[in-house]
Amino acid sequence: MPERPLNRIxxxxxxxxxxxxxxxxxxxxxxxxxxxxxDPMVAIGKITSFKPDLVMLDWMMPGMDGPTLFRKMKxxxxxxxxxVVFITAKATQRDMDELLALGAAGTISKPFxxxxxxxxxxxxxxxxx
Amino acid sequence: xxxxxxxxxxxxxxxxxxxSADIRDRADPALVRADRVEQLYSQLPLGMVATIVIGVIAAxxxxxxxxxxxxxxxxxxxxxxxxLHGMLYFGYRSDPRKLQNxxxxxxxxxxxxxxxxxxxxFAAAVFFPSHADERQVFLAFLLAGVISGGIPMxxxxxxxxxxxxxxxxxxxxxxLATFGxxxxxxxxxxxxxxxxxxxxxxxxxxxxxxxxxxxxHAYQRQLIELQEARRQIEASGRKLAxxxxxxxxxxxxxxxxxxxxxxxxAAELLFGYAADELIGHSAKRLVKPKxxxxxxxxxxxxxxxRAPVAGVKVRNPRRDGIDVVxxxxxxxxxxxxxxxxSVIAQGRDITAQLEAERMKKEFTSTLSHELRTPLTSIIxxxxxxxxxxxxxxxxxxGELTEVAERNGxxxxxxxxxxxxxxxxxxxxxTLVPEVIRVDELxxxxxxxxxxxxxxxxxxxxxxxxxxxxxxxxxxKRLLQVMTNLLSxxxxxxxxxxxxxxTTEELAGQLRxxxxxxxxxxxxxxxxxxxxxxxxxxxxxxxxxxxxxLGLAICKRLVEMMQGRIGFQDRDGGGTTFxxxxxxxx
Numbered sequence: 001m002p003e004r005p006l007n008r009i010x011x012x013x014x015x016x017x018x019x020x021x022x023x024x025x026x027x028x029x030x031x032x033x034x035x036x037x038x039d040p041m042v043a044i045g046k047i048t049s050f051k052p053d054l055v056m057l058d059w060m061m062p063g064m065d066g067p068t069l070f071r072k073m074k075x076x077x078x079x080x081x082x083x084v085v086f087i088t089a090k091a092t093q094r095d096m097d098e099l100l101a102l103g104a105a106g107t108i109s110k111p112f113x114x115x116x117x118x119x120x121x122x123x124x125x126x127x128x129x
Numbered sequence: 130x131x132x133x134x135x136x137x138x139x140x141x142x143x144x145x146x147x148x149s150a151d152i153r154d155r156a157d158p159a160l161v162r163a164d165r166v167e168q169l170y171s172q173l174p175l176g177m178v179a180t181i182v183i184g185v186i187a188a189x190x191x192x193x194x195x196x197x198x199x200x201x202x203x204x205x206x207x208x209x210x211x212x213l214h215g216m217l218y219f220g221y222r223s224d225p226r227k228l229q230n231x232x233x234x235x236x237x238x239x240x241x242x243x244x245x246x247x248x249x250x251f252a253a254a255v256f257f258p259s260h261a262d263e264r265q266v267f268l269a270f271l272l273a274g275v276i277s278g279g280i281p282m283x284x285x286x287x288x289x290x291x292x293x294x295x296x297x298x299x300x301x302x303x304x305l306a307t308f309g310x311x312x313x314x315x316x317x318x319x320x321x322x323x324x325x326x327x328x329x330x331x332x333x334x335x336x337x338x339x340x341x342x343x344x345x346h347a348y349q350r351q352l353i354e355l356q357e358a359r360r361q362i363e364a365s366g367r368k369l370a371x372x373x374x375x376x377x378x379x380x381x382x383x384x385x386x387x388x389x390x391x392x393x394x395a396a397e398l399l400f401g402y403a404a405d406e407l408i409g410h411s412a413k414r415l416v417k418p419k420x421x422x423x424x425x426x427x428x429x430x431x432x433x434x435r436a437p438v439a440g441v442k443v444r445n446p447r448r449d450g451i452d453v454v455x456x457x458x459x460x461x462x463x464x465x466x467x468x469x470x471s472v473i474a475q476g477r478d479i480t481a482q483l484e485a486e487r488m489k490k491e492f493t494s495t496l497s498h499e500l501r502t503p504l505t506s507i508i509x510x511x512x513x514x515x516x517x518x519x520x521x522x523x524x525x526x527g528e529l530t531e532v533a534e535r536n537g538x539x540x541x542x543x544x545x546x547x548x549x550x551x552x553x554x555x556x557x558x559t560l561v562p563e564v565i566r567v568d569e570l571x572x573x574x575x576x577x578x579x580x581x582x583x584x585x586x587x588x589x590x591x592x593x594x595x596x597x598x599x600x601x602x603x604x605k606r607l608l609q610v611m612t613n614l615l616s617x618x619x620x621x622x623x624x625x626x627x628x629x630x631t632t633e634e635l636a637g638q639l640r641x642x643x644x645x646x647x648x649x650x651x652x653x654x655x656x657x658x659x660x661x662x663x664x665x666x667x668x669x670x671x672x673x674x675x676x677x678l679g680l681a682i683c684k685r686l687v688e689m690m691q692g693r694i695g696f697q698d699r700d701g702g703g704t705t706f707x708x709x710x711x712x713x714x
Contacts, residue, residue: 017506021513028518060498089501094559111505111541115516 002053006125010052012037012069013087014061021114022056022087030118040064048078054105054125055079059088059095070102083128085121087112156346159231164342166221166231168285169238173218176282177211180245184208187271190264191256199255206248214241239289242279246296249275253301258308272301280327284334291328298324379455379476385469387412387428399455399478401448412474415445417452432469435461442479454480493551500544508537546678550661553685560603560689564713567632567639568595570604574611575630581616586624589615592644596632599713600639602690607710610686610694613679614643614706621647622703638692638709646703650696658696659684683708 009032013019019036026032035050037043040061047055055073057066064072066086073079083105088095096107106124108117184207192200221227221234249272257268276294283290298320305317373380379396383389389407397404400415407414416424420443431438437460444452455476462470511534514522522530552558575589582589600607618628622645631642650658662677680694687694692710699705 015502015506018502018509021506021509024513024518025509028513029516089498089505110501111508114509114513115518 001126002128004053006032006053006122008033008035008050008052009054009056009121010035010037010043010047010050011056012040012043012061012066013056013058014038014040015058018058018110022117025114025117026121029115030121032118040066040069043069044072044076044079047073047082048076052082054121055082055084056108056121057084057086059086067099067102070104074103083125085124155350156343157350159228160346161339161342162231162235163228164346165285165338166227166234166238168338169283169289170218170221170234172282173214176245176278177214177218179278180207180211180214183271183275184211187252187268190267191252191260196256196259203248203252203255206251210241210245210248213244217241235286235289239286239292242283242289242293243296246279246293249297250300253297254304257301257304272297276323276327280331280334284331285338287328287331287335290331294324294327376475379474379478381407381412381474381476383412383472383474385432385472387424387472389414390471396476399447399453399476400445406448417444417446420444431459431461431472435463435467435469437461443476445476452480453478454483489551493548496544497548501541504537504541504544508534508541511537543678546682549682550678550685553682553689558689560606562601562690563604564599565602565604565607566597566599567641568597570607570611571595571630571632571641574608574615577608578612578615578619582619582628585619585622587619587622588627589619590627590629592629592631595630596634596639598634598639600690600710601713602692602710603686606686607690610683610708611641611643613683614708617679617706618643618645618647621645623647634712635709637712639712640707640709642705642707644699644703644705646699646701649698649702649704659694 009026011019011022011026011034013022013036016038019038023034023036026034035046035052037046041063057069059066061069066088070084070086073082073084084103085106085108086099086104087108087110088099089110096109099107105128108120112120184204188200188204217237224230224234227234253268253272257265260268276297279290279293283293302317302320305313305320308314373393376393377395379399380391380393381389381396382391388409388411390409392402392404392407396402396407400407402414412428413421413424427441437458439458441457441459443455443457445455446452456479457477458475460473460475462473464470511530513519514530515527515534549558571591572595575591578589615628615630622628626646628646629644631640631644633640633642659680661681684694687708687710690710692708694706694708696704696706
């Protein structure tokens with residue numbers, strides 16, 4: 001378990017409504033600092049400059065999907081070690097297993113409960129080495 | 130009959146000889162008797178003419194002296210017998226029911242024959258002793274003639290001949306035996322022997338006649354049956370042809386080389402070719418050129434094995450170049466000698482079915498993603514408002530946002546349930562089995578559903594000690610089953626009631642029971658409670674929520690985990706829903 005508490009989250013998501021809900025949930029309920037990125041093509045730069053504790057990725061996005069972005073993050077030294085949680089409406093067990101096999105720290109399926117989202121992320125954070 | 134490897138019946142070549150061996154036994158005895166009687170009566174006119182001619186000659190020869198009165202009397206008797214025979218003959222001929230009355234007509238003929246014989250016997254008895262030698266020879270010759278003439282006359286019925294001949298020989302033998310002449314006495318001894326031989330010959334002839342009549346009738350019957358069989362074969366052939374012709378599937382008849390010999394109308398419609406454009410051509414016309422080598426290999430296998438193949442999916446090019454996907458059943462027809470007669474290929478167009486399956490898959494995927502994403506925003510927003518994250522909201526607004534959240538959740542439940550059912554029924558749901566302690570599962574389910582129970586003011590409580598044994602099951606899916614049973618119990622229990630949960634071990638099975646005090650399951654609903662989209666009272670859906678898919682999903686999930694699910698009435702009112710899973714060894 002990391003020594004410091006989970007505080008800085010970067011969320012890559014193209015849907016503005018969900019961006020707003022996640023931001024509100026994490027900021028107001030979870031008291032965390034949130035950076036939302038709407039365009040996955042510029043995500044790596046934003047993540048590098050924001051320096052989050054954890055990155056949340058949507059799976060299906062225009063331009064570049066979550067798993068592709070995840071692989072690109074792994075290639076960059078600045079982002080390769082960051083824990084990544086996928087948040088997705090693709091909810092089959094096989095999809096989830098695939099993501100975990102890629103090295104994802106966890107998965108959260110849509111629809112999620114914004115009341116419980118910070119707790120779910122903290123639980124994943126607590127299990128990290 | 131012989132059955133081919135592919136189930137087609139066919140007649141064996143040696144059957145005809147076997148049938149003719151016992152064919153005579155198949156003749157109708159009534160018809161055979163009618164033939165015999167007809168034969169006997171058809172000879173009557175000849176017999177009457179012969180009797181008159183012989184009678185006149187005899188009367189002329191025996192007329193002299195004081196015997197003239199006796200001769201006249203005898204002649205009168207003979208004339209009477211002839212007249213009576215004439216009446217018998219015309220009576221028989223004019224009887225419309227003579228085929229049915231054969232026994233009676235045979236009896237009358239027997240009596241007539243006996244009477245005729247008796248008249249000749251009378252002549253022997255009266256005229257033989259009273260005449261001189263040459264007249265006696267004449268008389269003996271005459272009597273021998275009328276006896277032997279009776280054999281062909283009455284051969285169709287030997288007892289009639291026996292009666293006729295006996296009536297002649299008995300008085301004649303008596304006269305010869307009592308004449309006082311040694312030679313005549315010896316002749317009297319021989320006459321019964323002649324009689325016996327004559328009757329034996331008549332008996333043999335009778336047998337020959339009978340065999341002939343039987344054979345004739347048996348063959349007649351056989352002929353009728355053959356005609357009927359032929360008619361039936363033609364009718365069933367027409368019927369089969371009609372079935373093939375009108376069948377909604379394509380039917381082709383091919384030879385061993387794969388050349389098409391016959392096609393039905395559905396095949397013409399399906400492939401866009403007229404029958405003439407297919408008949409005489411190879412079936413390869415209906416196979417894309419790049420698959421010709423595959424086709425030849427598989428066709429060779431079918432012809433080589435002589436065994437039908439089914440469910441072969443082939444992409445067939447139509448005449449207009451568009452492909453159709455067909456599922457083919459190919460049946461080689463083989464005769465008893467193992468020779469291939471023809472090959473029947475039946476093809477069903479499954480293009481639309483495959484397209485429907487693809488669309489269903491696409492729809493499910495769309496339902497999964499495109500509906501869940503906006504629902505995430507809707508339910509998420511409402512949850513944040515209702516949880517007070519944004520501060521206090523006016524009471525009326527709060528009530529409405531709660532309604533909106535609850536119904537958003539209902540919609541989500543419905544989507545999830547439909548997806549679950551679809552996944553289970555298409556065999557795409559995979560379980561992740563793990564060893565689970567039953568008591569822990571029950572407690573976890575109670576905690577998870579406490580909020581739901583609170584909404585209906587119902588408490589969940591375990592009754593008695595919970596079993597600490599383990600089952601092998603998918604934890605998430607088993608919790609889904611428990612959640613379904615608990616939420617149903619809460620929904621249908623009166624406010625303030627307790628829903629009890631029990632666990633017990635029964636012969637290697639662990640049973641979990643959920644006992645409610647609800648209104649019970651209506652009789653009419655019991656048989657379909659585990660069906661899809663079923664709720665006993667549709668107004669309950671509006672008031673209490675629920676998709677009507679929950680129990681259907683529970684049943685399928687429990688069965689996938691090798692378990693059973695059921696329900697029973699509870700003493701004191703209410704219902705117990707239970708499921709059983711095999712105990713982990």
